[in-house]
Amino acid sequence: MMSDSPHSAPRIAWITGASSGIGRALAMRLAADGWRVVASARDRHALESLATAAPNVVPWPLDVSHADAVAAAVTAIEQQVGPLSLAVLNAGTHRPTPAASFRAAEVRALVEVNLMGVVQCLEPTLAAMRTRRAGHIAIVASVAGYRGLPTAAGYGATKAALINLCEALKPECETLGVKLQLVCPGFVETPLTAHNTFPMPFLIPVERAVDRLVAGLAGNAFEITFPRRFALILKLMQMLPYRLYFPLIRRVTGA
Ligand SMILES: NC(=O)c1ccc[n+]([C@@H]2O[C@H](COP(=O)([O-])OP(=O)(O)OC[C@H]3O[C@@H](n4cnc5c(N)ncnc54)[C@H](OP(=O)(O)O)[C@@H]3O)[C@@H](O)[C@H]2O)c1
Numbered sequence: 001m002m003s004d005s006p007h008s009a010p011r012i013a014w015i016t017g018a019s020s021g022i023g024r025a026l027a028m029r030l031a032a033d034g035w036r037v038v039a040s041a042r043d044r045h046a047l048e049s050l051a052t053a054a055p056n057v058v059p060w061p062l063d064v065s066h067a068d069a070v071a072a073a074v075t076a077i078e079q080q081v082g083p084l085s086l087a088v089l090n091a092g093t094h095r096p097t098p099a100a101s102f103r104a105a106e107v108r109a110l111v112e113v114n115l116m117g118v119v120q121c122l123e124p125t126l127a128a129m130r131t132r133r134a135g136h137i138a139i140v141a142s143v144a145g146y147r148g149l150p151t152a153a154g155y156g157a158t159k160a161a162l163i164n165l166c167e168a169l170k171p172e173c174e175t176l177g178v179k180l181q182l183v184c185p186g187f188v189e190t191p192l193t194a195h196n197t198f199p200m201p202f203l204i205p206v207e208r209a210v211d212r213l214v215a216g217l218a219g220n221a222f223e224i225t226f227p228r229r230f231a232l233i234l235k236l237m238q239m240l241p242y243r244l245y246f247p248l249i250r251r252v253t254g255a
Helices: 021-032 044-053 067-080 104-132 153-175 206-218 228-238 242-253
Strands: 012-016 036-040 057-059 086-089 136-140 179-185 223-226
Touching (some): 012 021, 012 104, 021 036, 021 206, 036 044, 067 104, 086 104, 104 136, 104 153, 179 206, 206 223, 223 228, 228 242
Parallel strands (some): 136 179, 179 223
């Protein structure tokens, strides 16, 4: 549904965090569907191996936490590859920030990548799309942003901020001719979750996540979630008053 007709020029997608996990699998899928995919992350070798596996992929090494480098990259991508039709701002990282060893520096590191990394990619991308009054941006947050979860204060705060940011920008972007979508994954099998020692309910393979993501990108719903059942359960938990939420979350997580 998202591929081009065989006679039109390939549309161009930029995916951040494309060296592994969801971003890599999405890059492979879009490239197979006829997109030209600019793939960014810090790991140059992983991006080159992705481009070897999928010739429609252009490796574009980038650290999203470096604002000047990000702005220069978007300008250079548009000049050298072409105008972006789609940007999937997916780069993110996770580390636990438990209360017992809470450190501002660890939260700051998460904010620099998960929140400011997205914001820094968003500024030049939105500016370019605004000028054309055309384009599509998807921001990858997490169901962990719905409510506070034990040991995930820093990660959850960055993802909650992204959810609020997208909600705020969505109506304005619509007026500007830019489609903005929010992606909230539950547990997906990727390097990010590989080291989790706690049970991960409704964990899905990355290919299934990408099926949902690609279908969501082709649709018009503001929020794309997967697996849906887990997201629904967490949405229902959002409605619980604190006096019910805290005992429940303690029981479920053992916190
Ligand atoms: N897997 C899940 O269960 C799950 C659930 C909810 C949300 N998410 C979100 O989904 C997104 C993708 O996660 P994933 O599970 O696919 O994890 P992953 O396999 O660890 O991928 C994370 C990607 O982000 C890139 N990245 C990290 N720091 C970066 C930086 N400073 N600059 C540029 N790229 C950077 C990594 O590449 P380099 O290290 O090469 O830079 C990698 O390509 C993240 O935003 C994550 O929070 C994942």
